[in-house]
Every structure is written in structure tokens, then in C-alpha cells.
Amino acid sequence: MKMKKIAVLTSGGDSPGMNTALRAVVRTCAYNNIECIGVFRGFQGLINDEIKVLNTRSVRGIINRGGTMLYSARSKEFRSKEGRIKAFENIKKHNIDALVIIGGDGSFTGGMIFQKEFNIPVIGIPGTIDNDLFGTTHTLGYDTALNTVMEAIDKIRDTAISHDRLFFVEVMGRDAGHIALNSGIAIGAQEILIPEQNKGIEELILSLRKSKKAGKTSSIVVVAEGDKTGSNVFELAKSVEQKFPDYEIKVSVLGHMQRGGSPSCFDRVLATRMGVKAVESLLDGDFSKMVGVDQGKITLTPLKSALKGKSKINSELLRVSEIMNT
Numbered sequence: 129m130k131m132k133k134i135a136v137l138t139s140g141g142d143s144p145g146m147n148t149a150l151r152a153v154v155r156t157c158a159y160n161n162i163e164c165i166g167v168f169r170g171f172q173g174l175i176n177d178e179i180k181v182l183n184t185r186s187v188r189g190i191i192n193r194g195g196t197m198l199y200s201a202r203s204k205e206f207r208s209k210e211g212r213i214k215a216f217e218n219i220k221k222h223n224i225d226a227l228v229i230i231g232g233d234g235s236f237t238g239g240m241i242f243q244k245e246f247n248i249p250v251i252g253i254p255g256t257i258d259n260d261l262f263g264t265t266h267t268l269g270y271d272t273a274l275n276t277v278m279e280a281i282d283k284i285r286d287t288a289i290s291h292d293r294l295f296f297v298e299v300m301g302r303d304a305g306h307i308a309l310n311s312g313i314a315i316g317a318q319e320i321l322i323p324e325q326n327k328g329i330e331e332l333i334l335s336l337r338k339s340k341k342a343g344k345t346s347s348i349v350v351v352a353e354g355d356k357t358g359s360n361v362f363e364l365a366k367s368v369e370q371k372f373p374d375y376e377i378k379v380s381v382l383g384h385m386q387r388g389g390s391p392s393c394f395d396r397v398l399a400t401r402m403g404v405k406a407v408e409s410l411l412d413g414d415f416s417k418m419v420g421v422d423q424g425k426i427t428l429t430p431l432k433s434a435l436k437g438k439s440k441i442n443s444e445l446l447r448v449s450e451i452m453n454t
């Protein structure tokens with residue numbers, strides 16, 4: 129089938145680079161004389177018919193902007209068959225031939241179900257700061273988020289040193305520790321707590337004792353949001369406080385600032401390459417895939433594997449961080 133019209137949407141948690149990828153999708157469509165349709169507010173916008181034709185001018189000035197010009201949503205309605213039927217009616221109404229989904233695992237799961245039910249070709253571009261998809265070493269926004277976290281913790285370190293304090297800094301990553309592990313190494317964390325490792329409080333306390341003994345007067349512990357060492361970072365800090373009554377302990381939750389901001393050079397280049405590849409794959413008749421990057425090369429991974437495979441924590445990084453906190 130010759131593609132004439134491709135729709136694109138951004139869905140789930142936003143990430144820096146989504147706009148850049150959108151720009152690339154729109155311009156690659158224009159380059160190939162295909163009409164590009166922007167769907168606002170993710171799958172919910174598809175249900176509500178929030179649709180607009182995008183041309184090369186519609187995406188000017190967004191290459192460097194965080195967030196997503198198409199807005200994003202997590203649609204409950206799309207999880208129901210009735211919701212997806214409504215969405216497909218709009219696909220038919222606008223004669224849309226294929227769908228580019230820029231989002232994370234939840235968005236890809238929805239996209240796969242939609243493709244199966246209505247036979248509409250879909251392709252995914254991984255847009256999430258969590259870097260938790262199998263089939264790509266980097267998701268869009270991950271590099272920017274790492275730099276944001278690093279800069280924020282560098283600032284926290286200044287005050288930690290001035291006041292001889294121990295800081296627990298919580299970073300994002302509901303199920304994955306990539307942000308915590310990499311930013312933790314970059315800022316010289318005493319300990320890094322991630323859901324994939326589950327160190328336990330005893331080991332944390334031992335490590336903090338060791339660091340005190342070695343003469344450290346301040347320390348940073350980076351905690352991934354999904355880590356289960358304490359029921360939450362505040363409880364964890366309280367438990368540690370009981371063991372170190374003379375140590376002033378503070379908690380800092382970085383929160384959604386990690387998801388915003390202008391995409392890094394790395395993310396912009398990656399987003400542009402991924403946007404081009406997404407459209408070209410659809411034109412080649414290669415669907416149900418996620419665009420990724422591996423060893424500098426743009427790759428395609430079946431959506432199914434991208435979701436099932438789970439990105440693995442690099443054990444070398446765990447070892448490196450262990451060596452660094454001696």
C-alpha cells in the first residue's frame with residue numbers, strides 16, 4: 129500500500145527531544161510528499177478528534193524546546209475497546225495510513241493493541257527520560273535528564289559540603305535505576321540505590337560508617353524513585369538518622385524538573401535521526417517496530433521485544449561506583 133497520510137502523536141510522560149523528533153517526522157513526511165497529521169494529547173486526542181495537518185512551517189522553532197508541542201496524556205479511555213473504536217473511527221475519517229507514536233512503554237503497549245485490533249501500521253520512537261526500553265541504549269530525553277540531574281546535585285553538593293550534611297537525593301525512575309546510577313557516578317555519590325539491585329539498609333549504613341571513618345564530612349546518596357530500601361526516601365533518611373544522630377541529614381526530591389528543559393545536543397541529533405527512520409520504515413513497509421540506537425547505529429526492534437525485554441543495568445557501572453566510594 130502506498131502511504132499518503134501519516135499521523136504522529138506524543139504520549140505518556142513528556143521528555144526533552146519529543147519536539148525535535150516531531151519536527152523530524154513532519155519534515156521527513158514533507159520530503160517524501162506525504163501528508164502529516166498531528167494528533168494532540170496522545171491517544172485521548174485521537175479519540176476526541178484533536179487533529180491538525182502539520183507542514184514544515186508548523187514545526188519551526190521547536191528543535192530546542194522541551195515538552196511537546198502536541199501535548200501529552202495518559203488516556204484511560206484508550207485502554208477500553210470502546211475508546212479504541214472511537215479512535216479508529218477518526219483514523220478512518222481522516223484516511224490516516226499509519227501512526228508514529230513518540231512515547232514510552234505504556235504508549236507502545238496501547239499502540240500494539242491498536243495495531244492488532246484494527247490493522248493500522250504503527251511505529252514507535254522511544255521518548256522517556258527513564259531509558260527503560262529494550263532495543264535502544266538511549267531513549268529520547270535520557271541524556272538531557274542526566275545532565276539536569278548532574279547540575280542540580282552539583283549545586284546540592286555545594287551546600288552539603290558547607291554544612292557537613294548527608295543528603296538523600298531522589299531522582300526519577302519508577303522502575304529503572306539508569307538515571308540514578310549514571311548521575312550518581314557523575315556526581316561522585318557515596319551510595320546509589322536502584323530498584324534493580326536492592327542493596328538493603330545494612331549495607332548502606334556500613335558504607336556511610338566507612339565514609340565517616342575515612343574522614344568524609346558530607347555525602348550524597350542518590351536514590352531512584354523506584355528503589356525499595358525504604359518505603360520512601362523520607363522514611364529511609366529517618367532510619368539512617370537514627371544510626372547517625374550527629375549527622376545532619378537532608379532530603380531533596382528533584383521531581384519533574386528532570387523532565388523539562390531544552391534537549392541536549394545528543395538528544396537533538398538522536399531525535400532527528402529517529403524521526404527520519406520512523407517515517408522511512410513506514411514507507412518501507414516495516415511496522416510494529418521501535419526505532420532505537422545501538423553503538424551509534426539506528427536500529428529497529430519489534431515493539432513486542434522492546435516492551436518485554438527490559439533494559440538491563442550495566443554491571444560495570446555498579447562495580448565502578450563501588451570502587452569510587454572507597
Ligand code: F6P
Nearest residue numbers: 141142256257258300301302353
Ligand atoms: O517519564 C517517566 C517518569 O519520569 C517516571 O520516572 C515517573 O515515575 C513518572 O514519569 C511520573 O510521571 P507523572 O508525574 O507524569 O505521572
